[in-house]
Amino acid sequence: MRVVIAEDSVLLQAGLTKLLGDGGFEVVAAVGDGESLLRAVAEHRPDVAVVDVRMPPTHTDEGIRAALVIASQHPEVAVLVLSQYVEERYATDLLSERTSAVGYLLKDRVAHVADFLDALRRVAAGGTALDPEVVAQLLVRRRADPLDRLTPRELQVLQLMAEGRSNNGITEALRVSPSAVEKYVSNIFAKLDLAPTDIDHRRVLAVLKFLGA
Amino acid sequence: MAAGPGGVYREAMSWMEAARDWRPTVHALAGLAAGALTGAVLGGLVLGWLAAVWSLIDGPTGGWELAGFYMVMVLAGPVLVLWATHGLSALQRERFRAVLGAEIASSPRPTGGGSLLLRPVRAWRAAATWRQLGYHLLAMTGGTAGGMLVAACWTAPVLALAALAGSWDGGGGTATGLGLVVLSAFLFLVAPRVAGNVAHADEVAARALLGPSRSEELALRVESLARSRAEVVAATDAERRRIERDLHDGAQRRLVSLAMQLGMARASLGDDVPASLRQVIEQAHDEATEALAELRQLVRGLHPAVLDDRGLDAALSGIAAGAPLPVRLRVDAGARCAPAIEAVAYFVVSEALTNVAKHAGASRADVTVERTGDRLRVVVTDDGRGGATLDPEGPGLSPPDPRAGAWAAANGGGTGLRGLAQRAAAVDGTLTVDSPPGGPTRITVELPCGS
Numbered sequence: 001m002r003v004v005i006a007e008d009s010v011l012l013q014a015g016l017t018k019l020l021g022d023g024g025f026e027v028v029a030a031v032g033d034g035e036s037l038l039r040a041v042a043e044h045r046p047d048v049a050v051v052d053v054r055m056p057p058t059h060t061d062e063g064i065r066a067a068l069v070i071a072s073q074h075p076e077v078a079v080l081v082l083s084q085y086v087e088e089r090y091a092t093d094l095l096s097e098r099t100s101a102v103g104y105l106l107k108d109r110v111a112h113v114a115d116f117l118d119a120l121r122r123v124a125a126g127g128t129a130l131d132p133e134v135v136a137q138l139l140v141r142r143r144a145d146p147l148d149r150l151t152p153r154e155l156q157v158l159q160l161m162a163e164g165r166s167n168n169g170i171t172e173a174l175r176v177s178p179s180a181v182e183k184y185v186s187n188i189f190a191k192l193d194l195a196p197t198d199i200d201h202r203r204v205l206a207v208l209k210f211l212g213a
Numbered sequence: 214m215a216a217g218p219g220g221v222y223r224e225a226m227s228w229m230e231a232a233r234d235w236r237p238t239v240h241a242l243a244g245l246a247a248g249a250l251t252g253a254v255l256g257g258l259v260l261g262w263l264a265a266v267w268s269l270i271d272g273p274t275g276g277w278e279l280a281g282f283y284m285v286m287v288l289a290g291p292v293l294v295l296w297a298t299h300g301l302s303a304l305q306r307e308r309f310r311a312v313l314g315a316e317i318a319s320s321p322r323p324t325g326g327g328s329l330l331l332r333p334v335r336a337w338r339a340a341a342t343w344r345q346l347g348y349h350l351l352a353m354t355g356g357t358a359g360g361m362l363v364a365a366c367w368t369a370p371v372l373a374l375a376a377l378a379g380s381w382d383g384g385g386g387t388a389t390g391l392g393l394v395v396l397s398a399f400l401f402l403v404a405p406r407v408a409g410n411v412a413h414a415d416e417v418a419a420r421a422l423l424g425p426s427r428s429e430e431l432a433l434r435v436e437s438l439a440r441s442r443a444e445v446v447a448a449t450d451a452e453r454r455r456i457e458r459d460l461h462d463g464a465q466r467r468l469v470s471l472a473m474q475l476g477m478a479r480a481s482l483g484d485d486v487p488a489s490l491r492q493v494i495e496q497a498h499d500e501a502t503e504a505l506a507e508l509r510q511l512v513r514g515l516h517p518a519v520l521d522d523r524g525l526d527a528a529l530s531g532i533a534a535g536a537p538l539p540v541r542l543r544v545d546a547g548a549r550c551a552p553a554i555e556a557v558a559y560f561v562v563s564e565a566l567t568n569v570a571k572h573a574g575a576s577r578a579d580v581t582v583e584r585t586g587d588r589l590r591v592v593v594t595d596d597g598r599g600g601a602t603l604d605p606e607g608p609g610l611s612p613p614d615p616r617a618g619a620w621a622a623a624n625g626g627g628t629g630l631r632g633l634a635q636r637a638a639a640v641d642g643t644l645t646v647d648s649p650p651g652g653p654t655r656i657t658v659e660l661p662c663g664s
Contacts, residue, residue: 009466015473022477054461060522084465085509087519088534089527108509111472111502113480137534140542 001124002046005030006037006063007082008055012107016050019110023117032056034066041070041077048124052107053083053090064090071097078124082107088137091130099204103129103164119164128164135159138210147210149191157184162207231405237412238363238405240312244352244415245360247301247308252353254297262290292333295342302345302423305352315416318433320344320425340426348422355418359411366404373397443553446639450556453516460512468508472501510535514563516556525555525582529562533580536566544582550589551663557640558582558591561633561658565593568629573597573654584662591658599652603630603644630656 003025007013017027029040033056041049049070053063067079071094078101081094091104103123109131110116119129139159150158160170170181185203192209194202265286302319309315320341336342365372373393425433475498482491513531520528526544533540549555562580569578575597582591633656634644642660 009462011470012466012473015470019473019477022481054518059458060518084461084469085513085517085519085531087517087523087527088530089519089523106509107469108472108502108505110469111476111498111505113473113476133534137530140530140533140540 001048001121002026002028002044003120004028004037004040004044004046004049006032006034006040006049006055006066007052008032009052012052016110019113019116020050020120023113023120025120034062037066038069041074045074046077048078048080048101048120050080050082050120053081061090064093067094067102068097071102078102078126080105080120080123080129082110086131086134086137088134088141091134091138099208100128101126104134105129105131106133122164130163132159132163135162138162147192150188154184154188154191157181158188158206158210161185161188161203162210228402228405231409234405234409236312237408238367240308240412240415241360241363241408243308243312243360244356244411245364247305248352248354248357248360250304251301251349252357254301255294255349255353258290258294258297262286262294265290291337295333295336298342298345298349301349301352305348305419306423309416309419313412313416315419317419317424319423320429341429344422344426348418351418351422356415359415363404363408363411366400366407369397369400369404442639446553446557450516450553453556457512457515457517460508461518465505465508465512468501468505472498472505475501514560514567516559520555520559521552524549525558528555528559529580529582532559532563532566536578537570538575539577540566540580541577542580545584546582546589547584550584550660554589554640554642554660554663557636557642558589558658558660560636561591561644562593564629564633565656568601569593569595569597569654573599573601573652575652575654587662589660589662591660593656594653596653598650599648599654600650601630601646601648601654601656603634603646633658 001024003020005013005016005020005027007016007030013030013032017030020027028044028046031037031040037049037051040046049067051063051067051070053061055062063081063083067081070077070079075098079094080103081090082105083090084107086104086106094102094104101123103119105116105119109119123129136159139155147155147158156174157170160173165173167178167181167185171178174181188206189202192206194205265283269280269283269287306317306319309317320339373396376393377390475494479494479498482494513535517528517531519531524546526546529542529544533542550558562582566578566580569575573595575595578593578595580591580593582589584590630644630646637644637658637660640660640663642658644656644658646654646656648654
């Protein structure tokens with residue numbers, strides 16, 4: 001799978017290039033700012049772009065803005081945004097542009113190599129990867145709503161769904177049986193009044209409800 | 214007065230000493246000139262204005278143009294007098310500064326701009342203008358007289374000689390001549406003292422009338438204090454931003470890199486690696502990721518980039534989510550406040566939540582931020598044990614639980630709540646604590662939103 005990296009720290013750019021190379025990705029370009037990222041994406045048409053948020057010239061949200069441009073101009077290119085802090089506001093911006101083939105993770109997560117590569121593959125394959133911290137931030141903002149009817153455990157499951165995990169992933173994360181996870185998930189659908197039409201579609205709706213979209 | 218030769222010598226020396234100080238004399242003479250100038254300028258303007266008024270009342274004798282000229286004069290008169298007053302005040306202050314080395318601060322100009330037409334009206338209503346006019350009246354009369362007196366004292370011997378020379382021709386009495394000599398000698402001897410007293414009286418009058426009044430001085434002082442305080446607040450703010458940026462670009466990146474390297478090392482450990490080595494690498498990896506998380510939490514509390522970028526509302530979710538207890542956040546801030554105010558509000562929430570987590574024994578906290586008019590109101594509530602106080606001397610309320618006292622103590626002495634109150638006060642905000650023993654605790658901070 002072909003990757004473009006945008007990261008202004010030479011140290012981390014080199015580290016990421018090595019990490020992704022070892023993980024079986026082909027790094028076709030590594031750049032240091034948003035403008036170069038857009039040029040590199042247009043030129044190389046990668047499968048996925050890994051983008052740092054704070055880059056020159058303003059060192060604020062260049063990466064987010066570049067990611068939004070990629071999301072709208074190159075729908076076939078998946079975007080994984082990395083940052084030393086995650087902000088729910090940036091996440092909402094990203095998710096308002098697209099709800100698939102998008103990820104937003106703390107840079108810390110690259111330290112857990114296997115998990116990080118999993119998340120990147122998931123995003124490249126059209127899935128999502130939201131950092132648990134972002135999900136927690138979204139949680140502090142919810143007002144009285146149907147989510148209040150969920151038990152803590154069901155909320156936890158919904159949270160993991162929002163991070164982009166499958167039922168199998170949730171089973172592993174919570175160390176419970178697959179049937180228990182299925183029960184939680186169907187409880188969630190019921191409590192959120194999501195009619196049993198199409199399973200995948202309901203999953204997306206549940207997550208969107210959780211994210212307040 | 215039994216003055217011996219030594220006494221006379223000392224007297225003579227002290228006179229020489231006083232006479233050598235030429236400044237009071239020059240000052241008084243310059244005062245004479247300034248008084249004459251004041252009389253000419255102000256007198257001319259006032260007389261011209263009165264003449265114009267009188268001509269209008271009396272009915273202009275000339276044509277239509279002449280009436281127009283009088284009208285302009287009548288209207289322009291007060292403005293010209295104002296200018297002349299301010300100009301003369303500046304001149305007089307310069308006289309004090311250049312000759313005596315006495316700095317007389319000018320009274321503050323009425324602030325607030327206003328329209329060009331209203332400015333003279335406001336100036337005429339200012340007490341400072343009338344005090345300055347008062348000084349100029351004094352300068353015209355007393356100042357001129359003082360200058361003449363000093364001049365007369367110094368030139369008395371010459372005048373006396375001239376008079377004597379004249380009277381010899383005409384044949385005057387010897388007694389009169391002797392009287393003149395004695396008088397002129399006396400005047401010459403007291404001249405330095407007279408000059409000194411005239412200059413001193415002038416300075417006292419100028420300080421009272423040309424300088425700022427007590428209330429103006431206080432206003433100036435308050436203004437300068439407010440300015441310097443705002444500068445301190447801004448400097449603190451800038452410092453936090455700088456530290457945040459330095460850590461982001463430095464230590465945090467290195468830690469991410471370190472954790473990533475250790476992660477790669479850990480992932481590549483084969484089965485043949487000794488258990489002890491595996492354990493060391495795993496532990497190093499865990500330590501690095503934990504250090505990263507801790508540093509992130511610390512730096513996040515300083516001044517996050519998202520605060521400048523997207524405002525208070527966006528920035529607060531980070532600390533609310535990062536708190537070790539469940540926090541519910543409701544922000545209704547509307548338009549953005551001044552950056553310094555947002556920074557204080559952010560810091561207040563951050564510190565208050567840290568306090569709650571450390572000392573309150575609470576199971577949950579609520580943060581609400583709302584803007585009403587020009588006030589930003591931040592309320593942090595927790596369901597803990599209460600007994601929190603701002604009093605550095607100890608809890609004002611006697612807490613039923615000794616640990617509540619510990620919270621109060623931890624909040625005294627410039628840290629915790631007290632520090633927050635100081636930080637709010639630095640931007641003219643207030644902090645109130647409502648924390649009965651047994652809880653709940655409610656901290657309310659109100660800040661002026663600024664422009």
